Amino acid sequence: MVVWSTGTVGKHAIAVIDGHPGLELVGVWVSSEAKEGQDAGRLAGLDRDLGVIATNDRDALLALKPDCIVHAAMTDDRVPEAIEDLIAFAEAGINVVSSGPVILQYPYGVLPDDYIARVDGAATKGGVSLHVNGIDPGFANDALPLAMTSLSQRIDELRCQEIADYSTYYQPVVMSELFGFGKPMDATPPLVVPQVLTLAWGSVVRQLAAGLDVTVDEPLDVRVERVAADKDYSTVSVEIPEGTQAALRFEVVGKVNGVDRIVLEHYTRTHSDQCPDWPTPAEGDGCYRILISGEPHMAVEFTHHGEHGDHNVSGMIVTAARLVNSVPAVVDARPGLITALDLPLITGKGLVTS
Structure with a gap:
């Protein structure tokens, strides 16, 4: 797993992956020079090192060939650019779960058919699945x-x-x-x-x-x-x-x-x-x-409310968790753009405190 961005959603995605028995974090992308070179565990507020160092080297992360990228970067003010990022990940043969752009959680009847076909085609050609979700939309x-x-x-x-x-x-x-x-x-x-x-x-x-x-x-x-x-x-x-x-x-x-x-x-x-x-x-x-x-x-x-914060904090946690916990199902899904209607029941398998 690679987590793309460590903001309000991404830092929680790191924590969810760390606690998931079936997932391994191998890379983290950051846009901020101040975060580059820091350990992912510190960026996620875990107060311990995970041995994964954050980088803004896009090519180095794609070269890792992770099974999936958890894309949690801000997209509301850069929708076209964000979609191009997701297309590039898919064309590189990497599955993607993303918190945005939210329009991709079900673009049919919203985006032009040829544009949807381009996104779906990139994933199909790459032999991978692309799923956008969260809590709302989600x-x-x-x-x-x-x-x-x-x-x-x-x-x-x-x-x-x-x-x-x-x-x-x-x-x-x-x-x-x-x-x-x-x-x-x-x-x-x-x-x-x-x-x-x-x-x-x-x-x-x-x-x-x-x-x-x-x-x-x-x-x-x-x-x-x-x-x-x-x-x-x-x-x-x-x-x-x-x-x-x-x-x-x-x-x-x-x-x-x-x-x-x-x-x-x-x-x-x-x-x-x-x-x-x-x-x-x-x-x-x-x-x-x-x-x-x-x-x-x-x-x-x-x-919902956070263990150490309010509902706006836990809103980011449940968004991250929904994405990360869907990864096994998304990886197993048919290649292409995947919506919630295409996925089986997603559970918190493996997350019960032992």
Whole structure:
């Protein structure tokens, strides 16, 4: 295994690999000169050496011919470049699991067919598999809701929600430049542009539709609500002065014959006391909630928090763990671009504390 980047997700991927009996870390890529030459264990916060030294020598890592690369580099602000990286890994005959670009978790009906064919073709030619996943987009709105629908007699609406306080989420570019937190209300953050939402989270709606064998109306509906700060707020990523954007709600809606059937919905606060009329987690400051209307009505709330941190820390852990624990199944899968619909049940095999 090679871990590509040691940021908020990558450092946890190193820790998960270290604790997995069937996986061995052989290389780590870093973009920062300050991290180059450091031991992977130190970069992962393990307080011990693993004997694997981080490097920014791309060719040296590919020459190791690892079975799989766990790609955890930031992709939100460099989507085309990141996809080219994944293509290059696949063409080199290396399996890949990646936390982004999220559009690749299910690109069908979103990206042009010839572009998808190029990505899929690179993996097929290399005889390897490429899988993009995480927690959202990922497990919380693919494997979890689809497993729940197996209990249904009739499904009227499937709704996947993220309800979270992002005040401790450290991603300055995402928080400020993409979400628009701390920006004037008359500015339009890139994330809320309908085409951007349908590119990123529209892939979630379409994958759920494919899993349920329905065809959603095109184009998908997008609904957005932005809320201004009633006072000054401070987060770990950005300062939010009074009057600037402090909270955001959006829906990406798949309708069938004009009726809402599959909905991806986010409620994003930057402080827990904001928007009291919005849904709140049953416990903690963040959750994923699956709501299935029909016969029967069902709801599941999935919460998490870190052993030494909050839900934003554990959000990175579960993203990394979902990717790393899927590696054996991805390596065994057919060559090409692999979605959650193509994989068997992924478990934490081998991870129970002895």
